[in-house]
Amino acid sequence: MKIxxxxxxxxxxxxxxxxxxRLGFEAILTNDVHEILAADKVIFPGVGEASSAMHKLRASGLDTLVPNLKQPVLGICLGMQLMCNSTEEGHTDGLGIFDVAVVKFSNQVKVPQIGWNQIQDLKSELFEGISEDEYIYLVHSFYAPICKETIAxxxxxxxxxxxLQKDNFYGTQFHPEKSSSVGEKILLNFLKMK
Incomplete structure (x- = not known):
């Protein structure tokens, strides 16, 4: 399998x-269009600030490639947010895969939210074998409101x-790679998808 x-x-x-x-697979780090198109699974990560990240995507032409991928794609953290229509962070247009606009948490809470939190309302094969109220690890100041594509x-x-999920596109606001055995199970579920 090419990841x-x-x-x-x-x-x-x-x-x-x-x-x-740790799950027994190897992944290639690349921005090469041909390598991405030839992959069985694509992971679209992101840490940092949305407008500068979108600028990097546009500069490499990946802003037009990613929304047209046909294999399973997993966006993580900022990667998921960039797959949405837009984000308040830097007043940035996103890739428009998920039909929702990312907004900032209110001033009533400390941002970023850093640490462990529970997930509920699990609705996808991505969460097969995962129980309601399991803990996952998050670091974020912006969030995607509940929408028709919400799967947790x-x-x-x-x-x-x-x-979030739409067709072959999945996104997690949390970091599965930092979410202990629960996150590893979610990653494994993604890698097993057809």
Missing amino acids: VIINYGAGNIQSIKFAIQ TSNYDVTYSAA
């Missing part, structure tokens, strides 16, 4: 690569989308 982690200069991609190695929720000031 590609898109390397566009925005993300802690080594931790994802190591998590995949979490709560921090408001109930928000902890994960």
Whole structure:
């Protein structure tokens, strides 16, 4: 199986690569269009600021490639947010895969939300074998509100989308690669998808 982690200069991609190695697989870090198109699974990570990350995607042409991929694609953290229509962070247009606009948490809570939180309302094969109220690891100041593509929720000031899915595209606001055995199971579920 060929697993590609898109390397566009925005993300802690080594931790994802190591998590995949712990599951017994190897992943390639690349921004090469042909390598990405030839992959069986594509992981679209992201850590950092949305507008600069989108600028990097546009500069490499990946902004038009990613939404047209046909194999299973997993966006993680900022990667998931960039797959949405837009984000308030930097007032940035996203890739438009998920039909929702990312917004900032209110001033009533400390941001970023850092640490462990529970997930509920699990609705996808991505969460096969995962129980309601399991703990996952998050670091974020912005969130995707609940929408028709929500496949898991979490709560921090408001109930928000902890994960999204549309067709072959999946996104997790949390970091599965940092979410202990629960996150490893979610990654494995993704890698097993047809």
